[in-house]
Amino acid sequence: MENILDFLIKVGELKRIKRRGWVLRDVKDPETIAAHTFRMTIMSWILCCKKKLNLNKVLKMSLIHDLCEVCAGDTTPYDTILPKDKKQWKQILNKWPRLQKRQKEKFFLNKYKKEQAGLKKLIVSLPLNIKKEIHNLWDDYEKGLTAEGKFVRQLDRVENLLQALEYWKKEAKFAIGPWWVQIEELIDDPILLEFIHTLEQEFHPKFKK
Amino acid sequence: MEEKKFYLTKEGLERIKKEYKALKELKFAKTKGESPKVLNSEDLNPEYLAFQEDVNFLESRIIELENIIKNAELIKIPRKEKQNVIDLGATIWVEVDGQTDEFTLVGSLEANPSIGKISNESPVGRALLGHKVGENVVVSSPIQTTYRIKKIKYHIS
Numbered sequence: 001m002e003n004i005l006d007f008l009i010k011v012g013e014l015k016r017i018k019r020r021g022w023v024l025r026d027v028k029d030p031e032t033i034a035a036h037t038f039r040m041t042i043m044s045w046i047l048c049c050k051k052k053l054n055l056n057k058v059l060k061m062s063l064i065h066d067l068c069e070v071c072a073g074d075t076t077p078y079d080t081i082l083p084k085d086k087k088q089w090k091q092i093l094n095k096w097p098r099l100q101k102r103q104k105e106k107f108f109l110n111k112y113k114k115e116q117a118g119l120k121k122l123i124v125s126l127p128l129n130i131k132k133e134i135h136n137l138w139d140d141y142e143k144g145l146t147a148e149g150k151f152v153r154q155l156d157r158v159e160n161l162l163q164a165l166e167y168w169k170k171e172a173k174f175a176i177g178p179w180w181v182q183i184e185e186l187i188d189d190p191i192l193l194e195f196i197h198t199l200e201q202e203f204h205p206k207f208k209k
Numbered sequence: 210m211e212e213k214k215f216y217l218t219k220e221g222l223e224r225i226k227k228e229y230k231a232l233k234e235l236k237f238a239k240t241k242g243e244s245p246k247v248l249n250s251e252d253l254n255p256e257y258l259a260f261q262e263d264v265n266f267l268e269s270r271i272i273e274l275e276n277i278i279k280n281a282e283l284i285k286i287p288r289k290e291k292q293n294v295i296d297l298g299a300t301i302w303v304e305v306d307g308q309t310d311e312f313t314l315v316g317s318l319e320a321n322p323s324i325g326k327i328s329n330e331s332p333v334g335r336a337l338l339g340h341k342v343g344e345n346v347v348v349s350s351p352i353q354t355t356y357r358i359k360k361i362k363y364h365i366s
Binding site for chain 2: 096099183193
């Protein structure tokens, strides 16, 4: 049982680690990784019911999708392009970063390797069956290997959009633009697109498509 | 009910077939070779659970892959005179908000925006389809984004 306790103590760190995307933008009292995981898992459950997917797998995948960040930390697409001079950050953060395909592939691969190493370190002492299951679920999520992996990966972005909209509603100076720009490229799931339409109506009532 | 078509590049379909073959072999090895003797007992020891979990993963993935292979539709390079128009398989260079971006338009199954593969079923993918170099494509969300098409290239293997 000591190994399980050790794992759970480490996982508890996610209740403390603040999401980097909000920290970079100086969001006051930003959510933690665990808070994001909590609402994302609830979202997965409810929205998954509208689809023919393995709910058990979807829920577990949502729960574990950011576990690697205990050891690997939170990474954002801005990390490689932000200069040392913080004064320039605002301008960069107000746009969705655009990269050449090769740069995107390099960023993805580096992030994947770093996070995989982090996850392996975290789960090393867990019983073999759980360890294998967590790793398989995470790999599926990261690469979008199966229908469940693709759904949860997109859902992660939609929960992030909802949170961004809530910050934007609270503080008008929060630049919401990059979230809307990226979401139109990242999401193709019909149920999630329908949910995004509801977000448009709720947060931008004057907007007509 | 009409089954969903899966648009795949030749490379993508080959990868799926390769994975299918490898998983079938793995499943065979696991169920015939390494299967613990406790398969029919209620003794749920950790070793058995690990084995079972793996087989469950394998089985669901094999079924998924079978369905994909059955309903796969190959993405073909359009005729030369139509290669100036965006279609599935096109790699597109666009200018957005003063920055240059590059993506390949693929079917939902191969989409991975993190590495520049955009789904033809995403709002941006749908909007770009059928457009030519020099055209501006406006994607309407609460924030309007204009994609100016700079270059289109087809290089499906």
